Structures are given as structure tokens and as C-alpha cells.
Amino acid sequence: ELVLTQSPGTLSLSPGERATLSCRASQSVSIYYLAWYQQKPGQAPRLLIYATSSRAAGIPDRFSGSGSGTDFTLTISRLEPEDFAVYYCQQYSSSLWTFGQGTKVEFK
Amino acid sequence: QLQLQESGPGLVKPSEALSLTCTVSGASIDRSTYYWGWLRQPPGKGLEWIGTISYRGNTYYNPSRKSRATISVDTSKNQFSLKLSPVTAADTAIYYCARHNYGDHTFDYWGLGTLVTVTS
Numbered sequence: 701e702l703v704l705t706q707s708p709g710t711l712s713l714s715p716g717e718r719a720t721l722s723c724r725a726s727q728s729v730s731i732y733y734l735a736w737y738q739q740k741p742g743q744a745p746r747l748l749i750y751a752t753s754s755r756a757a758g759i760p761d762r763f764s765g766s767g768s769g770t771d772f773t774l775t776i777s778r779l780e781p782e783d784f785a786v787y788y789c790q791q792y793s794s795s796l797w798t799f800g801q802g803t804k805v806e807f808k
Numbered sequence: 809q810l811q812l813q814e815s816g817p818g819l820v821k822p823s824e825a826l827s828l829t830c831t832v833s834g835a836s837i838d839r840s841t842y843y844w845g846w847l848r849q850p851p852g853k854g855l856e857w858i859g860t861i862s863y864r865g866n867t868y869y870n871p872s873r874k875s876r877a878t879i880s881v882d883t884s885k886n887q888f889s890l891k892l893s894p895v896t897a898a899d900t901a902i903y904y905c906a907r908h909n910y911g912d913h914t915f916d917y918w919g920l921g922t923l924v925t926v927t928s
Binding site for chain 1: 845854855856857860868870871904906909912913914915916918919920921
């Protein structure tokens with residue numbers, strides 16, 4: 701089974717700073733099948749990025765995704781107060797959809 | 809505006825069956841090219857995909873849950889359902905239904921989620 705490992709587990713930053721979140725796969729993932737979600741406390745996850753780098757509808761352009769093969773990155777260019785949340789990467793391969801364990805972006 | 813709403817018991821006894829229904833509004837399941845999925849999140853933990861069903865009834869399951877999970881669709885009610893049996897305390901989680909975009913393999917619309925606690 702393909703495993704996604706996210707790092708760091710927690711990222712402590714201040715508003716206005718840049719956040720860089722990593723998602724590493726145990727096997728190569730198609731760039732078309734790597735997505736990122738944001739989850740705030742008490743809420744359902746929200747799709748941010750699909751196909752590695754495409755923003756979902758209504759997602760601000762401070763969110764960007766990149767990567768290929770086994771290494772993928774979510775970047776938040778300048779953190780807004782509403783961006784402090786948990787972020788998950790998700791992949792598809794062989795009729796199996798799996799998530800990373802999450803990275804929490806918290807106030808420093 | 810597409811909306812999904814989970815419903816079902818919040819408490820289930822060990823060894824019994826967990827049954828949840830997702831009601832879809834704002835779109836017709838049987839006229840959609842989208843699929844429909846169930847996911848869960850144990851308290852304080854990450855997300856796990858349980859399974860997915862197409863509007864035609866084709867199903868896909870997480871191999872780790874396949875033997876206990878059954879997903880079905882009722883197009884007349886615009887609903888799809890999850891049955892998980894038998895359950896243990898490890899099945900305590902927030903259960904989400906979601907629209908599964910089979911084109912880019914994402915979950916692009918989610919219900920609010922419902923907490924199911926397995927306890928005697």
C-alpha cells in the first residue's frame with residue numbers, strides 16, 4: 701500500500717510568513733492524482749489543490765502546490781489568520797485513495 | 809449548491825452494525841457522472857477513505873475495511889448509505905460522506921460529518 705508521510709508534524713509560524721508543507725510518498729504518484737485539503741477544528745476538510753498544482757474553486761492564490769514523483773509541496777505564500785489549520789495530502793493509485801497524517805499550522 | 813448531510817445513530821454497541829445515510833441535495837445522484845464516498849476520522853486523528861459507490865452501484869472499498877463495509881445507493885431518495893459490521897471501539901470516529909470526483913480523484917464536497925461512538 702502506498703503511504704504518504706507529511707512533514708513537519710507541526711509548523712509554528714506568524715501571520716504574514718511563508719509556510720512550506722511536505723508530502724512524501726512511499727512510491728511514485730501521478731501528478732494528476734495528488735491533492736491537498738485544509739481542515740479547521742470542528743469542520744469537514746476542504747479541497748484546496750488537485751492535480752498537484754491546480755487550485756480548487758474559490759481558493760486564494762496564496763495557496764500553491766508543486767512536486768512530482770514521490771515529493772510534493774504545499775506552499776502558503778503569506779499566512780492569513782484563517783489559514784491556521786491542519787493540512788492533509790491525498791493520493792490515488794490502484795483503486796485506493798489514501799491520506800497523509802496531516803501537518804498542523806499553528807500560531808507561533 | 810450541492811449539499812450532503814449524514815444521518816444515523818450516534819451510539820452503536822460493539823459487535824453490532826453501524827448504519828449511516830447521506831442525503832444529497834442540489835444535484836441528482838443518478839444523473840451525475842460523479843461518484844459518492846464515505847470517509848472517517850477517529851477523534852484527534854487523520855482521515856481514512858472507507859469506500860465509494862458510483863451512481864450505477866459500482867463499489868470500491870478500502871481493502872482494510874472491505875470485509876466489513878457495504879455501501880449502497882438509493883437513487884429514488886437521492887441517498888447513499890454505509891453499513892459497517894461488526895464494529896469495535898476502534899470504529900469510533902466522525903464519519904463523513906463526500907462527493908468523489910472520479911475525474912481527478914478528489915473529494916470535492918463534504919458533509920458536515922457525524923460522530924459515531926461504539927460503546928457498550
